[in-house]
């Protein structure tokens with residue numbers, strides 16, 4: 560292969576990487592979609608449907624695989640507890656459920672601060 564062709568390919572691959580990074584930066588919620596649908600009436604995936612999640616009682620969909628703590632629920636999703644959930648799921652599930660041994664089935668996302676705010680603002684549009 561000619562050298563110039565190789566460098567063209569390298570530049571193209573780098574450009575693609577940049578574009579996808581920008582897409583991820585603009586839509587941090589994209590990563591939730593691996594496990595959640597945002598669509599009204601959409602099928603649960605690895606995690607429950609998140610349509611109209613803001614203002615909804617925790618663990619209140621017909622998702623079958625909630626952890627014990629989420630199934631029991633007892634709190635409503637608002638901006639504050641969503642922040643905690645996205646930043647430190649392990650700590651949040653204990654605090655929200657009031658049970659020091661509670662565990663969530665959602666892998667920690669470690670999304671904190673502004674990034675979490677961007678996602679929550681997006682979640683608020685789902686209604």
Ligand code: HEC
Pocket residue numbers: 587588590591592593594595605606607609612616617618619620624625626627629630636644645662663664665666668670678
């Ligand atoms: C690897 C899969 C996975 C990813 C990625 C993921 N989640 Fe989850 N999520 C889950 C699972 C599983 C549950 C159920 C947790 C339980 O029962 O303890 C859940 C539960 C939730 C709940 C509680 C829903 C309810 O009905 O009470 C919210 C809110 C939530 N996720 C938001 C998010 C957001 C926002 C993102 C993206 C930043 C995200 N999740 C990324 C798997 C995931």
